[in-house]
Amino acid sequence: MIADPKLLGIDLGGTTTKFAIMRPQGEIQQRWSIQTDVLNDGNNIIPNIIDSINHHLQLYQMSAKQFQGIGIGTPGSVDYQTGMVDSAFNLNWDRPMALKEQIELHTNIPVQVENDANVAALGERWLGAGKNADNVAFVTLGTGVGGGIIINGQIVHGQGGSAGEIGHMTINPQGYRCTCGKRGCLETVASATGIVHVARDYAQEYAGDSELKASLDNGDDLTAKDVFDLAKQNDPLALKVTHVVCDQLGLALSIVAVTINPQYIIIGGGVSNAGDFLLQRVRESYNRYVFSSVKKTTTLTLATLGNEAGVIGAASLILNK
Structure with a gap:
């Protein structure tokens, strides 16, 4: 020893x-x-x-x-x-x-x-928001969308190692083209790059007064953080964009929840820095879509460990x- x-x-x-x-x-x-x-x-x-x-x-x-x-x-x-x-x-x-x-x-x-998304899931489960629970799902919203699923304390790899690829769940078959070749993957709207894509798309058809629209029309380099910051300031276009993003994410997480019914679904990655503003809106959509007995036993929460x-x-x- x-x-x-x-x-x-x-x-x-x-x-x-x-x-x-x-x-x-x-x-x-x-x-x-x-x-x-x-x-x-x-x-x-x-x-x-x-x-x-x-x-x-x-x-x-x-x-x-x-x-x-x-x-x-x-x-x-x-x-x-x-x-x-x-x-x-x-x-x-x-x-x-x-x-x-x-x-x-x-x-x-x-x-x-x-895999890196799986180790982030293990970290959050052990010393972070997962409170060492046996059953935890983790979704990381960064440049892409990754995920990890832990059942009975063990990472689930699946037959070909692709279990937990939450980012490539199809949530809108008519949606944007994903880097994987499919259309409408969660990653195309809920990743940092996806959020900016949604903002550009909606800005083209938006006619009202909006700082976000003015920035995009100006050709400014915008980030997902900028979109959420403007939404927190009640910018009408930014609110519309964050509503779409949180709605699609809530839908995807309701499917994860009904499939594995974990104790916690943890949202991490850079986009999760939008904090309670993000969590509250994702929860609203999630509660609308999820099966009632799952709602009672699966809790949505934000990651706490950050880069560690x-x-x-x-x-x-x-x-x-």
């Missing part, structure tokens, strides 16, 4: 890779981050992670023997047998990369690899193992 065992959580992102050394109880002892170097076809990423781990263990006068394991959350498709990662296009990994094998080889610490969900969830992979 290791005395005072440590976990190392790694959140591998397209711009930054975050690291955290934790105790099994969930206390973060050390944290740092490095830039993710996606140049050279992403071939520098794994060596940079290995160098950073070994450098920091030396710095903190720690050895590989003190660690129960390393958990890594990564974009792309994960082969859960081998720890290979493929199709992580924002890392320039368009071919299988031996993430687990390479890091184990050069650190002498066992490694678990998981990834490293915390990654570290928890070792405990779950």
Whole structure:
């Protein structure tokens, strides 16, 4: 038995890779981050992670023997047998990369690899809004829309690893074209880019007085945050746009709720920073669409861990193992 065992959580992102050394109880002892170097076809990423781990263990006068394991959350498709990662296009990994094998080889610490949306779900479930409940669904609203589903404390992968792809649920068959090739995915309206798309679309037909419309007509660079900020100031076009977004999200989450009836559905990602304004409106739509007995047992809530969900969830992979 290791005395005072440590976990190392790694959140591998397209711009930054975050690291955290934790105790099994969930206390973060050390944290740092490095830039993710996606140049050279992403071939520098794994060596940079290995160098950073070994450098920091030396710095903190720690050895590989003190660690129960390393958990890594990564974009792309994960082969859960081998720890290979493929199709992580924002890392320039368009071919299988031996993430687990390479890091184990050069650190002498066992490694678990998981999809990044799933580790964020695990983090929120363990130390965040999920309050360590057995059954939790997590939806992250960022550049895209991701998700993770936890049943009986375990991430659900599904037959091909695509369970929890909430962003690609079709909510409007006549809707916008998605990057996946389908029409009307949740991602096309509820992601940060989707919200701006809805705003541009509605602005074209909107004839009233609106700061949002004036900005869009001006060709200003607008973000989802701008749309929600204007809605909070009662801008009529922004209110219309946020109504559409929250309605579609409430519909999608009502389908998740009736399918798995989790204790919590947690909304995270950058868009969730709109806070109670977002949650209240999504709840109104959700309550309208959801099956009544599910309404009594599934609670909609906002994520609480922010950017730390990834490293915390990654570290928890070792405990779950």
